Amino acid sequence: MVTRIGALEQQLWDFVSAYDAAFDRASEDNGLSAAQACTLTPLTGEKHTMSELAGLLLCDASNVTQIVGRLETRGLVSRTPDPADRRVKQVAITPDGRRLRRAVAKSFTFPRERVARLDDDEQEQLAHLLAKMLS
Template sequence: MTGPLDQQLWDFVYAYDAAYDRAARAVGLSAAQACLLDALTEDGRSMGELAAALLCDASNVTQLVTRLEAGGLVTRSADPDDRRVKRVSITTEGRRAHRAVRRAFDFPSGRLARLTEGERAQLSGLLATLLAPEASPPS
């Protein structure tokens, strides 16, 4: 069933993605590269963990990491416990780029600023309902 609300959700998602893409490009990154930087933890992650976190194929992660590594934003090294596994870590320059994308990405805060405090609380509750895992049907 499609209707005006379905279209509004699609329009919102598209506007959100477009704004994130603009923020990443303002820093000289693609949206995918910015997402990868966002997915890195302090101690790094394996290439497989990144692929799972980004919901993409490992070959895509390899390409992204190669480009980010060439720009000095990440490093790649062998895992100390399993040398077959490559770990990716964010560099100081990568942290700077990540922070710059976050600063440039003002879409969520800008849109939420249009709402009153009560409307934000209501929206938060509605989003929590929409994002809650579906209950399993009884056996």
């Protein structure tokens, strides 16, 4: 017998899986892997060190080094030595990287489409429940 919590866990798992699959498709539709698209996401205006990026992405620094290397080869990010410590590399998004990041965000319609299925009261309730779950 499936408990209510067990059923909710499965629904959450199904939602997260669908979300991830939709992000993968949006990334691939724009010529990126999901990992590459995720790496572009936190790169806004300021530069980040490789270790900062690894922390933001919750992954190992060696993975970030490989992903950033591929993005750099495509001209989507640049790496420069940190002026305070030349052993440390800073990563910045390029104009082409910004354009591609925006294209992925535009293609990633899954969250907007799913939330739009809810009326205003349901959206407010969902926001409240998600905040409660995440606190």
